[in-house]
Amino acid sequence: xxxxxxxxxxxxxxxxxxxxxxxxxxxxxxxxxxxxxxxxxxxxxxxxxxxxxxxxxxxxxxxxxxxxxxxxxxxxxxxxxxxxxxxxxxxxxxxxxxxxxxxxxxxxxxxxxxxxxxxxxxxxxxxxxxxxxxxxxxxxxxxxxxxxxxxxxxxxxxxxxxxxxxxxxxxxxxxxxxxxxxxxxxxxxxxxxxxxxxxxxxxxxxxxxxxxxxxxxxxxxxxxxxxxxxxxxxxxxxxxxxxxxxxxxxxxxxxxxxxxxxxxxxxxxxxxxxxxxxxxxxxxxxxxxxxxxxxxxxxxxxxxxxxxxxxxxxxxxxxxxxx
Amino acid sequence: xxxxxxxxxxxxxxxxxxxxxxxxxxxxxxxxxxxxxxxxxxxxxxxxxxxxxxxxxxxxxxxxxxxxxxxxxxxxxxxxxxxxxxxxxxxxxxxxxxxxxxxxxxxxxxxxxxxxxxxxxxxxxxxxxxxxxxxxxxxxxxxxxxxxxxxxxxxxxxxxxxxxxxxxxxxxxxxxxxxxxxxxxxxxxxxxxxxxxxxxxxxxxxxxxxxxxxxxxxxxxxxxxxxxxxxxxxxxxxxxxxxxxxxxxxxxxxxxxxxxxxxxxxxxxxxxxxxxxxxxxxxxxxxxxxxxxxxxxxxxxxxxxxxxxxxxxxxxxxxxxxxxxxxxxxxxxxxxxxxxxxxxxxxx
Numbered sequence: 001x002x003x004x005x006x007x008x009x010x011x012x013x014x015x016x017x018x019x020x021x022x023x024x025x026x027x028x029x030x031x032x033x034x035x036x037x038x039x040x041x042x043x044x045x046x047x048x049x050x051x052x053x054x055x056x057x058x059x060x061x062x063x064x065x066x067x068x069x070x071x072x073x074x075x076x077x078x079x080x081x082x083x084x085x086x087x088x089x090x091x092x093x094x095x096x097x098x099x100x101x102x103x104x105x106x107x108x109x110x111x112x113x114x115x116x117x118x119x120x121x122x123x124x125x126x127x128x129x130x131x132x133x134x135x136x137x138x139x140x141x142x143x144x145x146x147x148x149x150x151x152x153x154x155x156x157x158x159x160x161x162x163x164x165x166x167x168x169x170x171x172x173x174x175x176x177x178x179x180x181x182x183x184x185x186x187x188x189x190x191x192x193x194x195x196x197x198x199x200x201x202x203x204x205x206x207x208x209x210x211x212x213x214x215x216x217x218x219x220x221x222x223x224x225x226x227x228x229x230x231x232x233x234x235x236x237x238x239x240x241x242x243x244x245x246x247x248x249x250x251x252x253x254x255x256x257x258x259x260x261x262x263x264x265x266x267x268x269x270x271x272x273x274x275x276x277x278x279x280x281x282x283x284x285x286x287x288x289x290x291x292x293x294x295x296x297x298x299x300x301x302x303x304x305x306x307x308x309x310x311x312x313x314x315x316x317x318x319x320x321x322x323x
Numbered sequence: 324x325x326x327x328x329x330x331x332x333x334x335x336x337x338x339x340x341x342x343x344x345x346x347x348x349x350x351x352x353x354x355x356x357x358x359x360x361x362x363x364x365x366x367x368x369x370x371x372x373x374x375x376x377x378x379x380x381x382x383x384x385x386x387x388x389x390x391x392x393x394x395x396x397x398x399x400x401x402x403x404x405x406x407x408x409x410x411x412x413x414x415x416x417x418x419x420x421x422x423x424x425x426x427x428x429x430x431x432x433x434x435x436x437x438x439x440x441x442x443x444x445x446x447x448x449x450x451x452x453x454x455x456x457x458x459x460x461x462x463x464x465x466x467x468x469x470x471x472x473x474x475x476x477x478x479x480x481x482x483x484x485x486x487x488x489x490x491x492x493x494x495x496x497x498x499x500x501x502x503x504x505x506x507x508x509x510x511x512x513x514x515x516x517x518x519x520x521x522x523x524x525x526x527x528x529x530x531x532x533x534x535x536x537x538x539x540x541x542x543x544x545x546x547x548x549x550x551x552x553x554x555x556x557x558x559x560x561x562x563x564x565x566x567x568x569x570x571x572x573x574x575x576x577x578x579x580x581x582x583x584x585x586x587x588x589x590x591x592x593x594x595x596x597x598x599x600x601x602x603x604x605x606x607x608x609x610x611x612x613x614x615x616x617x618x619x620x621x622x623x624x625x626x627x628x629x630x631x632x633x634x635x636x637x638x639x640x641x642x643x644x645x646x647x648x649x650x651x652x653x654x655x656x657x658x659x660x661x662x663x664x665x666x667x668x669x670x671x
Contacts, residue, residue: 148640
C-alpha cells in the first residue's frame with residue numbers, strides 16, 4: 001500500500017510538471033506570440049520592448065525562464081502580474097479561493113442529498129411511472145448548459161419575478177464573504193448553488209440508480225435477504241454500500257475538477273469573483289503569470305483528486321491494489 | 324437407450340434450420356422497436372434538417388441577411404411598418420432596444436439582436452455551426468482515439484505504456500481550462516496558426532473543432548483500449564495469426580469489428596458533450612468567432628439584452644437542450660440495442 005501511494009505521488013508530480021511546461025511553451029514558444037508585446041500595449045518602440053524583455057527576464061534561455069516562474073510561484077510566492085503591475089499573483093489566488101470553495105461545497109451538498117434521494121427513489125419504484133419520469137428529468141438536467149441555466153435563473157430571480165414575494169430576498173449578483181455577513185453569503189449563493197448542482201443531480205441520480213439495480217442481483221444481497229433482514233436494512237447496509245463505490249470515485253473527480261476552475265462558467269454568469277473568474281479575466285488580458293498560477297492551482301486540485309480517488313479505491317477494493 | 328437416441332435423431336431432423344442472423348441487423352431491429360430512442364432520433368434529424376435549411380429560411384421566408392447589421396431597418400408588425408430599434412425601451416428607458424419576438428415567421432419571428440439582425444435566422448445558421456463543430460469534433464476524436472487504442476492494445480509493451488501515460492496526462496489536465504487557454508492563445512495570433520503546410524486563420528471553425536476533439540480523446544481511448552485487450556487473445560485472432568495474416572489485417576478485419584460497438588455506443592454521448600463544450604467556449608468568446616454564429620455566441624450576444632429581450636438568449640439554449648437531450652436518449656437506446664445483456668439500463 002505504501003509503495004502504491006509513493007508511486008501515485010511521483011506520478012502526480014510528473015503530471016504537474018508536464019502540464020505547467022506545456023502551458024509555458026504554449027504561451028512563450030507558439031510562433032507569432034510575443035509576451036513582451038502583450039505587456040507593452042499598443043505600438044511599443046523596440047527600445048521599450050527590449051527593456052521589458054530584460055525586466056521580466058524574457059531574454060534569458062527558455063528553461064531558465066520556466067524555472068524562474070516556478071520558483072516565483074512555489075518558493076518566493078512573489079510572481080507579479082503583467083497587466084496589473086505590482087499585483088502579486090499568489091495572494092490573489094488565495095483571496096479568490098474562498099468564493100470558489102463556498103460555491104462548490106454548497107452545490108456538492110445539494111447534489112449529493114438530491115441525487116441519492118432521487119437515485120434510490122427511481123431504483124425502488126422501478127416498473128412504475130415515477131422511475132422513467134425521474135430519469136427523463138435527470139436527462140434534461142444533464143442536457144442543460146450551466147451558463148444558460150444561470151442566465152435563466154438570473155432572468156427569473158433578478159428581473160421578471162424579483163418584485164414578487166418569491167424572489168424579493170435575492171440580493172444583486174456578486175459574492176459576499178462569510179466573515180462579512182453569513183446571511184448575505186447564504187442568500188447570495190443559494191441560486192448559484194442550485195444552478196451548479198442541476199447537472200450533477202441528474203448525472204449522479206442516473207449512476208446511482210443503475211448501480212443499485214446492478215448490485216441488487218449480487219449474491220451478497222440475496223444472502224442478506226435470505227438471512228431475513230428487513231428490506232430497509234438490506235437497502236442501506238448492503239445494496240447502497242455496494243453501489244456507492246462508483247459514486248464516491250466520480251464525486252472525488254468532479255469535486256476536484258470544479259474546485260480547480262471548472263466552476264468558471266457559473267462564476268462568470270453570477271459575477272462571483274472566485275478562481276474561475278480570475279482565470280477568465282487573466283485570459284482575456286493574456287496575463288501570463290496569473291494564467292500560469294491558476295493553471296498550477298487547477299492542476300494541483302485535479303491531480304490531488306485523482307490521487308485521493310485512486311488510493312480510496314485501492315482501500316475500498318483490495319483487488320486493484322498492486323501486489 | 325436406443326429409444327432415446329432415436330428420439331434425439333428425430334428431434335435434430337425436425338428442428339427448423341437456424342438462420343444465421345447478422346448481429347447488426349438484430350441491434351438495428353431492437354433500436355427500431357425502442358420508441359423513445361426513435362423519437363429522439365427523429366427530433367435530432369429534424370433539428371439537423373431545419374439547421375441545414377437556414378439559407379432558404381433567411382432568403383425566402385424571412386427575407387433578411389442575418390450577418391449584416393441592420394440598425395436602421397424596419398419590419399412589419401400587425402400590418403404596420405415599425406423600426407427595428409426602439410428608442411428608450413427597457414427598464415431604465417435608456418438607449419435603443421431591438422424589437423422583441425413578433426411570432427410571425429416572415430418578420431423577425433424571435434425579434435432582433437443588439438445589431439438589428441434577425442434572431443430566428445441566426446438561430447438556424449448557428450445550429451449549422453454548432454452541429455458541424457459538435458459532430459465534426461466528435462468524429463475526429465473517436466477516429467483518433469480508436470486508432471491509438473488499437474495500436475496501444477495490439478502492440479502492447481512500451482507502445483502501450485507510452486500512449487496510455489500520455490492519455491493519463493491529458494485526462495489529468497483541467498480539460499475545460501485547457502480548451503479555454505489554448506483557444507485564447509491561438510485566437511490572439513494575428514495571422515493565424517501555421518503548422519507546416521497547414522494554415523488555420525484565427526476565426527476558422529477548425530480551431531474550436533480540433534481543440535474540443537483533442538480534450539475528449541482519453542474518454543474514448545480508455546474503454547476502446549480495454550476492449551482491444553480482451554479481444555486480442557481470442558481464438559479467432561490466433562486463428563488468423565496461424566494463417567499468416569498481416570498486422571493490418573488483424574487490426575482492421577479481426578479486432579476492429581469487435582471493438583467498434585464501444586465507439587458506436589459512445590459516439591452520440593460524445594457529440595452531446597462536444598456540443599455543450601462548443602457552446603460554453605463560444606459563450607466565453609473563445610469558441611466560434613464572427614462572422615460565424617453558433618448557439619453559444621447567440622446566447623452570449625443576448626446576455627446584454629437578458630432583462631429586456633430574453634428570447635435572444637433563451638431560444639438558442641432551448642435548441643441546445645433539445646439537441647443534447649435527443650442525443651443522450653438516443654445514446655441510451657443504442658447502448659441497450661447493441662448490448663442487450665447490459666445490466667445498466669437507464670430510463671426503464
